[in-house]
Amino acid sequence: MNFTFTEDQLLFQESVRDFLVNEVTAESIRALWEADTGRSDALWQQLTELGLTAMTVPEAMGGLGMTALDFILIAQECGYVALPAPLVHIALVVVPLLDQLSGDSGEAIKQQWLPAIAEGRAKVMVGLEQNVFVEDAHTADLLILQKGQALYALTPEQFSYTLNESVDPSRKLYSISWQTSDANLIAEAEQAQCLIDGAMNRGALGVAAEALGLSQRMVDMTVSYTADRQQFGKPIGSFQAVKHLMANVAVKLEFAKTPVYKAAYAVAEQLPSANVNVSHAKLAATEVAQLAARNTMQCHGAMGYTWEVDLQIFMKKAWVYNNAWGVVAWHQGRVNDFVFADQAAIGAGSTFVA
């Protein structure tokens, strides 16, 4: 029993955080809001050079062969800076999905796309029906789209897209017009369902980890703001009413982290408990992110309601993650099915056994 990260994992997290905090600033994010695609090729190049696009790609395909557990702390840091790039989506959702494809056509897709992803030459995005919209379709070199119990792979000339602007200006959501065709079919029936379920789990896991980072960032910004802002002749952060709003976030955040790490482990080890663990993680992490958004905005006063203050970059992402990769009721339903089943393995001693 060892529920800790290795020294190496923690050091890598730290170096990625240092890089991201320096490179992905509020100014650079706001600049991208004004840019054509809202995405930066230069940033993607930097992420590639750090090895982040290759992390989860198998070694045989030119990657580092790491798991969801290895990547989870990186996903958390991506949330901390509100990374305006689909790194978590590609590393956690797309790469394992492609890697699980089988048959001749599956092998061909893997050979073509996995090395290209690792080298930062290609972006592949997944569109599942449950998410309604497809993220970053405009810069994707390949889309994997779900239709019922089947998955299709489409190159850009095979679909057209319409932007649906989100409250979070960094988020690029598209409706896709496309036709199914046997030539594009990459998985169907049970196999497709298995890929879809796995992708949902990993997508929710990624969002949960990002939500932890977002929450921490909102707390950090607000600690700093309330130390500077003076009223009644004192920093407002010295008032208990303000402290307690922040402490409430800190408590929830502390207790949302380990469910996310347990879920990452369960996904990486393909434990039978993965669905329940992921849903618990998603619920806990997005709940703290909602509270963080609410309480940190409150501590900023009217400033928190402005376009100018950078809190919005993180707050809006926290809001939208509540419904991304499975709405709250869907995740609750999955935990319900486990907890309320006959002979459910719950109670003292059950946590690491189920």
Next chain:
Amino acid sequence: MDLNYTEQQVAFRAEVRQWLADNVPAEPLSSFDTAEGFQAHREWEAKLYEGHWGMITWPEVMGGRGADLLQWLIFEEEYYAAGAPLRVNQNGIFLLGPTMMEYGTEAQKQRFLTGMATGKDIWCQAWSEPNAGSDMAAISAKAELSNDGQHYIINGQKTWSTRAVWADWAFGMFRTDPESERHRGLSFILVPLDLEGITVRPIPQLDGLPGFAEIFFDNVKVPVDCLLGEEGKGWSVAMATAGFERGLMLRSPARFQQAAKRLVELYKENQATADADPAVKNAVLKAYMDAEAYTLLTYQTACRLVQGGKIGPESSTNKIFWSELDRDMHATAMSILGARAELLAHAPAAENVGNWLDGWLFSQSGPIYAGTNEIQRNIIAERMLGMPR
């Protein structure tokens, strides 16, 4: 990261489970806030000690097993799953014991630790005073050194001392330097409760039982060898008592996991009526998830400590989390029980409803004792987040 128990841990769990199956009383003991229940719990502690289960993390020479924190968590899981009695000597073994190992003299360890673990000496705490509650540094009860230097002469009043009515000893802080202010000049002193000049006045709690008491000291002569740590350094000794590892031991996650499991069962038995309020099911679900989250974080912390890591200020989030979890889950149980929720355990139509009422009452005290949750929030904001004082 490897979330599998080792073979040794699995074997240890089996050993604990077997012993508990053979020894846990079939009928629950009466509340230890009654004279008869207190005695029964004391006898249970002696039995635990005989089996070397009294305090497994203590060294073998002190009646323990030298177990690590992970074994401790496993032990607690089995203990709560078996429905074993609450620990009447928890002030001694969970709070004073570890403090004494750090600050006590060899003679004090020899003298006190075994009695603590066997249940021969039951300890109560003596911190709060009528004018020193959340503001513990306002303590005014005095302990003055006698002219011959052999005794402290204690005068003053302590209050909210849990189990003081039947306890044998008290530990707490007294002002040894009459000129001192705030947290300087306080000393950590152990006091036998049968000394002349001590009056213990029971205070009935919300359930009507004398679960805590006031203690009056009128020229009480306590031998100087009852000083723990240095004179005037009581504040740092007390902070160690309040430290996390003890907190971790005081409220094991297993306790809340079992309560959440019982809540799930209660919901299932009453689902038809409970579902009339759709919020109830989600509250039950939340109880389960929060108990799991508390377990996960405790395991992570224990793993870090076993590897030589240190506890950080983030540990101050614990007390708020478990106390509010406990309160919320009992509130949910009350909702499910509906009209019967208010019945006392011995009411003819109570069936087993009364246990939930007892739990509900006790859960109301959680956000207050061991440092109110508002004080904890201040600590989190200042020491963990670094907000200005």
